Amino acid sequence: DSKTKIKMLQEFYLKLNDTDLSIHGIGEGDEATLLEQAAIMNRSFASLPKDHQEIIADITKKMGAGMAEFVEVDMGQGTVRTADYDKYCYYVAGLVGEGLSRLFSASGLESPSVGKLTGLSISMGSFLQKVNIIRDYLEDFVEGRTFWPQEIWKKHMGNLGDMRDPAKEEASLACLNEMVFDALRHIPDCMEYLGGIHHPDVFFFCAMPQVMAVATLAKLYNNPKVFTGVVKVRKGTAAFLMEHSTTMPKVRGLFSNYIQVIQSKVKHTPERKAVLTRALEAIHDDKLEMPNMSGITYVALFALAGSLSYLIGKNGFVLPPLTAAF
Template sequence: MELLRKWLGHPEDIYHLLRFKMGGYRVVMPRMDPDSLGLGLRTCYRYLNQTSRSFAAVIQALDGELRHAVCIFYLVLRALDTIEDDMTISLDIKVPMLIEFHSYLYQPEWKYMESKEKHRQVLEDFPTISMEFRNLAKVYQDVISDICHKMGVGMAEFLEKKVDSQSEWDRYCHYVAGLVGIGLSRLFSASELEDPIVGQDTELANSMGLFLQKTNIIRDYLEDQLEGREFWPREVWSRYTKKLSDLTKPENIDMAVQCLNELITNALRHVPDVLTYLSRLKNQSVFNFCAIPQVMAIATLAACYNNKQVFRGVVKIRKGQAVTLMMDATNMQSVKAIMYQYVEEIYQKIPSTDPSSNKTQQIIASIRAMSLPSGPMASRHHYSPIYLSCAMLLAALSWQYLSTISKATEEYVQAGEN
């Protein structure tokens, strides 16, 4: 009944869930014919689906040869990330592996059989991945190899180093996500589906990655604490507590929320760059690929802002809400409207006593200026009384059916995998 009450409170979710389930997902995630691929590529796409059912869907929706380049790019970085995450590998072995990993792309027989990580198959069958990498056009190979090299060096740097300053937070996020944004942008331009400026403007591409990574780090505070990881910058949290873990203590909840709000304000600084970046994209499949994660991120930050639950459990956007965002974020006007909607939601929650309130208001003002919708805001979520009645009736009749929506779809719309 709890699920039913949620849907009755958000009837638009029901409409979009049904629309998505009944075939609307093909607008943003059209199927790819696996029979058109050779054995090596089929294997790579199988690994892609096994290691990331979320990104697998949008990667396979990309147009032309770009799809294969991004698939291989993802698997190469997944292999690199698997080495970084594997705590059973000693540092004297791991550090050289990370730094030299890009060179393994050109060694047909290289593989690593000693990993204990759950995604170790990408290391154990790296010869298949590297073979398909070498089958890519050289322009794609050069991008993937270069980003892999830079990321490996960055990962090695932060293996035994904690994130202290805000500039180091930006640097860490650059290595693990900004470089991905830069690499993807260069691949988009190399495919000629996008103009050269998309790949050349590394500052905007970096911001795309930083906005997603910071959102994940902010949202995942409690999960990271439970697993012994710390990614919040000391420069910020040390103003509120002596130890980052102390933010979970009930007596510190007010200070914890203020710290949270400051970090969200920091992340919001990237939104103007995100809007500028997206406005340059011309290809529909590339636009969907880039826009969907960004609108998921702004919705997640709006849910987290000034929310004590971040320190008590998991904060997630509703599944129906996520599907609605996926279905809507297919053009620039809609993306601007979505950004406007969620920064307004944050603005309405800014406490007058919050130390970051002025900064939060300032960045929201700059986002408003860029995202003011040309049409009425109600156009995205205007539902007539007749529609609302029908939707509520539909909820009562179909809530149990909708609760069985496929696991793959659910994992995709939970927004925020790596």
């Protein structure tokens, strides 16, 4: 029941030191397996330096307490206020950003100052979570646990499920676009945070999801497919973005490209123009390296060639040399 769930969430951090922990009957698939084999995770946790354990336990405690606040809230029609939506994103993703920043510093990979970038860390995590929530509208609605705030969607229609109605597409897209712009508010913080990261591996670890997120936002904006399925970045594009998420100039270039993609679709209002302007200013156009997006085509072709080679090998087909075609 909900009371048991709340208690488990609030006290889960206390179980991190139980190296025999096994929890049954909760979740499905991999989630259930993880809880059943929690002892493996806890033994790994016990092998970490003490200061790392303290950071993880602290974040787990805060996250559990925060998630417990939403257990008895009816989420069938989303959160009521945008502030509640922000709070949820903080608990489930912003705190992850805070914890990672503290671990980067505690490990010595980054300077102590990175661990103190609490606000920026939280904003980074919240940005990723908001992109996921926007993208997963249909899946979440069907499962009865939506997060789109009523404060936004009730401006456009009477029921969150009506977004799926083709007859209401114009209003649905207006709501979707407002959600996208709410997420775009975080980009200046993301740029500032990434600009303070110096270790190459830490930078890639942080930058790659952010680049994927802004690319996803560009696909989500004004896209009616959000209400009928899942909109995703193509695999070839994802591979290209990963390859180019290695330095700040390259990341700035990718962000600039996708912000401009959104900008090209926007019917400008003063408020939206201000959001885009702040995002582009934070990217620093004078310090970016614009990607050659045509490279995505070559990545896609190599992926196709690899797939064909696999199928040919599996089925025993033999192709003539390419020169035979000329």
